[in-house]
Amino acid sequence: MNNLDARLAKCFVAVFPALKPEDAPRASVSTLQHWDSVASVTLFTLIEEEFGVTLDMDALDEFSSFQNIRTHIQKTLAV
Amino acid sequence: MKLIQALETVRAPHPENAKAFPVSLVCGFNPLHFETFLNAEMRLRWPDRKPEIRSGSYGDFWGNLQRAKEASPDLAVIILEWSDLDPRLGIRTVGAWTAPALRELPEFVRTRTDWLESAVRDLAQKCVVAVSLPTLPLPPINHTPGWRANHLELELRSRIAELAARLVDIANVRILSSQRLDELSPLAQRLDVRSEVNTGFPYHLDAASTLAKLLVSLSADDAPKKGLITDLDDTLWRGIVGEVGAAGVSWDLDHRSHMHGLYQRFLDSLASTGVLIGVASKNNPAFVDEAFQRKDMILPAASVFPMEVHWNPKSESVGRILKAWNVSADSVVFVDDSPSELAEVQSAYPGLECVLFPAMEPHLVYGLLERLRDLFGKSSITAEDSLRLQSLRSKYSSDPDTSSPAHSIESFLREAESELTVSLAKEPLDPRALELINKTNQFNLNGRRFTASEWQRYLADSNSFLQIVSYQDRYGPLGKIAVLAGRHERHTLRVDTWVMSCRAFGRRIEYGCLDELFDKFAATQIEFDFCATDRNGPLREFLAHLLGENPTAFACLSREMFLQRRLETFHRTAELIRE
Numbered sequence: 001m002n003n004l005d006a007r008l009a010k011c012f013v014a015v016f017p018a019l020k021p022e023d024a025p026r027a028s029v030s031t032l033q034h035w036d037s038v039a040s041v042t043l044f045t046l047i048e049e050e051f052g053v054t055l056d057m058d059a060l061d062e063f064s065s066f067q068n069i070r071t072h073i074q075k076t077l078a079v
Numbered sequence: 080m081k082l083i084q085a086l087e088t089v090r091a092p093h094p095e096n097a098k099a100f101p102v103s104l105v106c107g108f109n110p111l112h113f114e115t116f117l118n119a120e121m122r123l124r125w126p127d128r129k130p131e132i133r134s135g136s137y138g139d140f141w142g143n144l145q146r147a148k149e150a151s152p153d154l155a156v157i158i159l160e161w162s163d164l165d166p167r168l169g170i171r172t173v174g175a176w177t178a179p180a181l182r183e184l185p186e187f188v189r190t191r192t193d194w195l196e197s198a199v200r201d202l203a204q205k206c207v208v209a210v211s212l213p214t215l216p217l218p219p220i221n222h223t224p225g226w227r228a229n230h231l232e233l234e235l236r237s238r239i240a241e242l243a244a245r246l247v248d249i250a251n252v253r254i255l256s257s258q259r260l261d262e263l264s265p266l267a268q269r270l271d272v273r274s275e276v277n278t279g280f281p282y283h284l285d286a287a288s289t290l291a292k293l294l295v296s297l298s299a300d301d302a303p304k305k306g307l308i309t310d311l312d313d314t315l316w317r318g319i320v321g322e323v324g325a326a327g328v329s330w331d332l333d334h335r336s337h338m339h340g341l342y343q344r345f346l347d348s349l350a351s352t353g354v355l356i357g358v359a360s361k362n363n364p365a366f367v368d369e370a371f372q373r374k375d376m377i378l379p380a381a382s383v384f385p386m387e388v389h390w391n392p393k394s395e396s397v398g399r400i401l402k403a404w405n406v407s408a409d410s411v412v413f414v415d416d417s418p419s420e421l422a423e424v425q426s427a428y429p430g431l432e433c434v435l436f437p438a439m440e441p442h443l444v445y446g447l448l449e450r451l452r453d454l455f456g457k458s459s460i461t462a463e464d465s466l467r468l469q470s471l472r473s474k475y476s477s478d479p480d481t482s483s484p485a486h487s488i489e490s491f492l493r494e495a496e497s498e499l500t501v502s503l504a505k506e507p508l509d510p511r512a513l514e515l516i517n518k519t520n521q522f523n524l525n526g527r528r529f530t531a532s533e534w535q536r537y538l539a540d541s542n543s544f545l546q547i548v549s550y551q552d553r554y555g556p557l558g559k560i561a562v563l564a565g566r567h568e569r570h571t572l573r574v575d576t577w578v579m580s581c582r583a584f585g586r587r588i589e590y591g592c593l594d595e596l597f598d599k600f601a602a603t604q605i606e607f608d609f610c611a612t613d614r615n616g617p618l619r620e621f622l623a624h625l626l627g628e629n630p631t632a633f634a635c636l637s638r639e640m641f642l643q644r645r646l647e648t649f650h651r652t653a654e655l656i657r658e
Binding site: 010011014015017038041042045046049050057060 | 280
C-alpha cells in the first residue's frame, strides 16, 4: 500500500471502525452497510484534514468507493 | 483536537465499569463533527462515563430544547446561535433583510430569549446546563458598513447580554465565557460558510473542537486547588530582601516591578475566596517581617499562613505547610522564580503543581495569573471559605500536635467547648453537601462522586437520608464539615457516602456523626459501602479501629461494638433539624 492509499485507508477506518485497513481499497457504498450521507460528509472532512486540501463540494457525489475518492484526491493534488 | 483523533477517541472501548451518562445536546445546526468532538472531550475528561448524546432534529432548536426537558439527562449542553433566534440572522435561509423587516427583530429576539430563560430554569432543576450564547458573526444584514456598529446589532447583543445576566445566577446553569472563546478561537475563524450552506454544519473544525472542549470544561466539577505556596524574593516582590533590605524591595510602576504588585493583588484576591496562601522562602525572618510591615504591602501578612522562612530546603518548608493545612500536595500550587527550587520541591512532591514565576516578562506574569485563576476558580464563595484561614490559625496555635506535644488530646478537646449542629433535612437542597462530597479525598468512604442530577435523584428516594454536620469550638466555627448519606431499612442503616473535611480531623467529629445516626434512627447496626482508594487512609483507619480489622465492602458495625470501641467525645449537639 503506497503512502496515499495508507492515508486514505486511515480515514476510512476512522469512519468505518469495523473495516480493516487492508480491506479499505475494496470498500464502496455497496460493500459498507453504514455508508450513509453522514459517513460521506465525515469522510470528506477527514480527507480534507488529512491531505490539507479543499475539495469541491460537488466531489461528494463521487464519494461512492475508495477507488473513486482516490482518483479524485490524485487529481486535486496534481493541480 | 483533529477530527480523526476525536473519532478514534470516541470509538475506543469503554472501561468495563463505565456508567451511562445521558447528555442532551440542544442546537439548531447539524451536530455532525461537533457531536464527535463533544463526545471525545467527554471521554477524555470522564473516562469512567459512557456519554450518550441525544442531539434532536436539525433546524429545530426550540423543539430540541423541549425534548431535552422531557429527557431528564445528566447534562444539557445548549448552543444558541443567532439563526436560532430568527432564521434571518443566519445564512441558510433567504428571509428579508429590508429595513422594515429588520425593525421587528429585537422584539422578536426578546420573546425568544424569554422562552429560553424559562426553559433553562426548568432544565436546571434536573441537571447541570452548560450554555453557549451566539458564537458566530452576525450576517451583513444592516445598512451600515461592517466597521461601524449599528443600532440593530447593538440592540441584539444587548438582548443576549441581558439573557446571560439573568441565566448566570441560576443554580446549575453555567454560561460559557465569550472572552475565553475569543482568545482560543478568533471570531473570523469560526464560521465555515461552505460547510454551513452545503451541510448545515456552521463551524470550521478548529472552532468546533475548541467550543466542545470549553463546554466540557464548563460542565465539569473539577475540585479547585486549595492552597498556593509562594516564594518571596523576585516573586512576591522584586529584589533580594536580604541584600537590599525591606525598603529596597519593590512592587510598583516606579521601579518597573509592577507585575509583582499585580501578583500580590491577585493572591490577596485568592485569599479572600478561601484559598490558603503560604510562604516558603530561604531568607532571614527578621527582614521578611520588616517587609511585610511596610504600609504599601498589598498582600497583608494576615492573609498568609504559615510563613516558612529559614535556610532549609524548600521541600521541607512545603512539607510543613501541607501538614499545617492538612491538605494533599495535589491540591496545592507552588510558585517560585527559581527553576532549581521548583525542581527540588517537585521531586519531593510529584503531585504538587510547580509553576515558574516569570519575573522579567510582564505578559508571561499576566498569563500566569490567568492560569492560576483557572486552577483556583470556583463557582461560588461559601461561608466556609471565609472561615478557613481563621480556623487553621486557631488550630495551629492550639493543636497539641503542633504547639505543645505534652498537652493531651483529651484535655485539648475537653477545653475546646465544641458544638456539633446536625441536620437531617434533605430539603432545601444544600449545595455545600455536594461540594464536600465531590472534593473530599482523605476522609471519604469510597471516593464516589455525584453529578448534580444524580445527587438530586439520590435524595429523592424516600428511603434515603442525609446528615450534614457543622462544627464550632472556642477557636471559631469550621462551618459545614461532614456529610453522611445512605438508606435506612428498619433498624439497619446503609451508609454509602461519608466525607469529612480535612480541617475537621482530630476532633472526634466522626464519632459524633455515628452517635447521632444510631440515636436518631434507633439503628442496631450500620453497614458501610466502603471501598479503599489511594487517598482514603484516614477513613479506613477510623473504621479499622471500630471494627477491630481492616474494613471490607459493606463492613457492618453494630451499636454494641460502636459503644465499646468509640473514643470519648466532648461535643455538645447544639441543634438538631429533622427532616
